[in-house]
Amino acid sequence: MAKPEPQEQSNTSTSASFAAQICNHLTSVFTAPTSTPPPLTTIVEEISAASLRGGKIFVYGVGREGLMLKALCMRLFHLGLSAHCVFDMTTPPIISPDLLIASAGPGGFSTVDAICRVARSAGARVVVLTAQPETGSSVKYASVVAHIPAQTMADDGVGGADSGRALLPMGSVYEGAMFVLFEMVVYQLGEVLGRSPEEIRARHTNLE
Numbered sequence: 001m002a003k004p005e006p007q008e009q010s011n012t013s014t015s016a017s018f019a020a021q022i023c024n025h026l027t028s029v030f031t032a033p034t035s036t037p038p039p040l041t042t043i044v045e046e047i048s049a050a051s052l053r054g055g056k057i058f059v060y061g062v063g064r065e066g067l068m069l070k071a072l073c074m075r076l077f078h079l080g081l082s083a084h085c086v087f088d089m090t091t092p093p094i095i096s097p098d099l100l101i102a103s104a105g106p107g108g109f110s111t112v113d114a115i116c117r118v119a120r121s122a123g124a125r126v127v128v129l130t131a132q133p134e135t136g137s138s139v140k141y142a143s144v145v146a147h148i149p150a151q152t153m154a155d156d157g158v159g160g161a162d163s164g165r166a167l168l169p170m171g172s173v174y175e176g177a178m179f180v181l182f183e184m185v186v187y188q189l190g191e192v193l194g195r196s197p198e199e200i201r202a203r204h205t206n207l208e
Helices: 006-029 039-052 063-078 110-121 172-193 197-202
Strands: 057-060 083-085 099-103 125-130 144-147
Touching: 006 172, 039 099, 039 125, 039 144, 039 172, 057 063, 057 110, 063 083, 063 099, 063 172, 099 110, 110 125
Parallel strands: 057 083, 057 099, 099 125, 125 144
Antiparallel strands: none
């Protein structure tokens, strides 16, 4: 086997360093204190309860937060739940047994506020994920708040111009923490709902 060239070794070292920094930063989110029960506990309990009462699960978020929630929605479907992304053409109406999981990392967005308000008025429960549980506009529509204590656009760049270029800028820390959190949620729900790996895999599409 050919020996790696010095440049290849350097690139590998840089990649490993970046990966370690990112993973360490995301890990720190889950050791930081929260003003609510741990988000993992809240989300697993709310989804489990919705499943027991025969409710559907709806998810909504804007931008990259929305992409993380779409990934969660896919796995919830694989777990055998009736899961839907708001604004999909096949999304049914939300009613009282249902659950909406919405994200407003910086505290609030006009669309998130409006969708949460409609869901509450229809009698559904609403989980709001946010990094700003005390001041966000979306939390007033929440049945329960899941606090993810991570940097978002609300506090990006607070160190000023001299703080340098961040490896995880803007809302990347919050969005990355969402991905990690949702993987933990899916794992725990698999245990709670009694879903085997084979059963979960069987629900994956074959139209690829």
